[in-house]
Amino acid sequence: MRFRVQAGVVLAALWMFFAIFGGTAEAHFSSTGFSDITVKDKSLEYNLFLLEKELLEALPTIDQDGNGQISESELAGGDKVLDALIYDRLIVTGNSNVGTGIILAAKHTEKAKMPMIELDINYDFAEPVDRYMVQYNFYDGTNPDHRSFATIRMGQQSIVQIINSSNNILQMEGYHGAAAGVDSQAGDNSEQQASPLVTSSSWTSVLKEYTQMGMEHIWSGADHLLFLCGLILAARTSGWKMLKLISAFTVGHSITLVLSALDLASLSPLIVEPLIALSIVFVAFENMFRKRFPKLESKQIVVTALFGMIHGFGFAEILHGTMAGNIALPLFSFNLGVEIGQLAVLVIVVPVLWLILKLFTTQSRQVWWTYGTSSLVGIMGLYWLVERVIAI
Template sequence: MSIARRAVVLLVCVFWAAMPASAHKPSDSYLNIDTRGEQVEGRWDIALRDLEYALGLDGNADGAITWGELKSRRAVIFAYALGRLSLARGATCTTRAGGLQVTDHTDGVYAALDFSADCPDQGASLTVGYRLLFDIDPSHRGLLRLDSSAGTHTAVFSPARARQTFDLGSVNAVQAFLQYLVQGIHHIWIGADHVLFVLTLLLPAVLVRESGRWLARTSVRSAVVEVTRLVTAFTVAHSITLALAVLGFVDLPSRLVESTIALSVVVLALNNLVPIIPQGRWLLVFGFGLIHGFGFASVLGDLGLPAGALAVSLVGFNVGVEIGQLAIVAVVLPVALLLRGTTFYRLAILGLGSAAVAVVAAYWFVTRAFGY
């Protein structure tokens, strides 16, 4: 297989992987544990859609989970959740179910499970084992906030890190930073709308618009400069609103944010087909980047971290997002540079690819804005 064909296959694979039928916020749960008293107390927020998927809570199959349906399955829900959570403080703790409530997060309604744990040994560390939903959704993540006498610990549970131990006498800021860095990379890689936005802004960056036509840039350097300008604009913009949203200065409705993110992909893809803004695209990208930042903020905002832990988690998460974004650029840009002079690139990859992205993103916009 020639180098050009391999490049085409690679680019097509990137597009295919980034275009699922839907692209909503990844599955997360929010686990809060307080060890400051003699007894361990906890609250676990789990999305109703995830519990429905695992347990089938919608008894009459009408598409809505009522409080009555949720309450009638209380014992089943607690057995399912607490059976996938283990706590050990020197010795294994015994967990007990508490109250059941419902609460809202940015992506929908969650069941809030209160629980407590009796630990026979008041050890200096707490080991948490987390297995919720990993068997049916490997992309699920558990976001932990652990309060101890030393401060607040944060962590992210994944299939690869399903069991973690925390020193209750000190807070490891470096560990929190690294975990949220990984979470930031994970978040952008599985966020199809963010990935398609980056891909769609990259494709015409190796071309220049002249006399109503896309032509290949003669200089690799000029293409790299254009990509750098676009990626920098997106990075600066979403970093600003990510910080503002997480720190509580700005709060926008989730439906508005998610719908506008989908619309931004539509506009960018259509601009590739009918360039209304062929020059100075970085301004358009900066404006849309501000909206994407609010989307990135949903994970950290829902966790409700205190100021000390929030700063470390925010920086780590944002750095992770940038690393994930640069990894996409590192894959796509060399392929685009190699093929930029071909008719196939201009018609099939840029033309048909942008059209396909516009259709998929328009579908996301309709489902998010109107709830279809």
């Protein structure tokens, strides 16, 4: 009877975990946009990238046939509604004068390995601008976690800033230099006349924002959490083995995070997401049948590192398209946040799982525990795998 009570408590706890985390199988940070901003002497060019579903949420009337998608013809014929959207959601001022945004093009494109809709907008001003301000208002309650990664360019300089619901205003110095129309007779001195690229954000805000993003990416990624749980189950009560497995996973995802963020290697989310689900199925399978496949156990560290590399591409998905200019601080901060978030999960989960395992005093009950929990992990991973393959 006591064993049944213990088993019931364990299953209830696992059911709560899957009820909370198991319902989402979408790509991470699905609410992501990009803002490529080019600062000039009398104008500001704004290339806005939004996911199709975000544009539909902000502007449902553009879907004229009601099929839940935006066709090229609907984009081409939606000039007036798009103009109204930009007028309401994207306010650009130069020297405190509100600029009128002119949409030069609206098209389907790809950004950060994701299909997106690009709006090319131009803001012209009568006089040279000393200070620009951009107010980004794509927050209407439907997507409060939406972020836009702004790459601000001025001549040969560039900087990346993050726009979110609590920090949706960018302030930039105007650009007065050769590329902006200074007399070419200025010669070599023309480069010296160019204004430095200055925004209202500091390095500490970049550190804080990217670190927070890394932590949230771990905590909001149920598949990453489930894979970590699978590694903990694989280690059982061996702290040294767990350290080796977690270290292999960390090294693996850190390598591909760096390579992918630097655009030296990349994989489409359409490939990465099913592979992440497959890694969960594999670690569950290995936990249950390791005795039948001893070669798998001997290569466990290498396999974990390889799966860590796959998860690294999932981590880096959010950084694609944001690494122009100074990349060291955002990259370091995001990776730091991932490791902090991972450590926080381990601090909570490891004692709980070890305590539950201690409840199963006999070897047969421990085997039951291993098969039961690993089966649940594998079923969830298999569900995500099938769902993501079908969605391709």
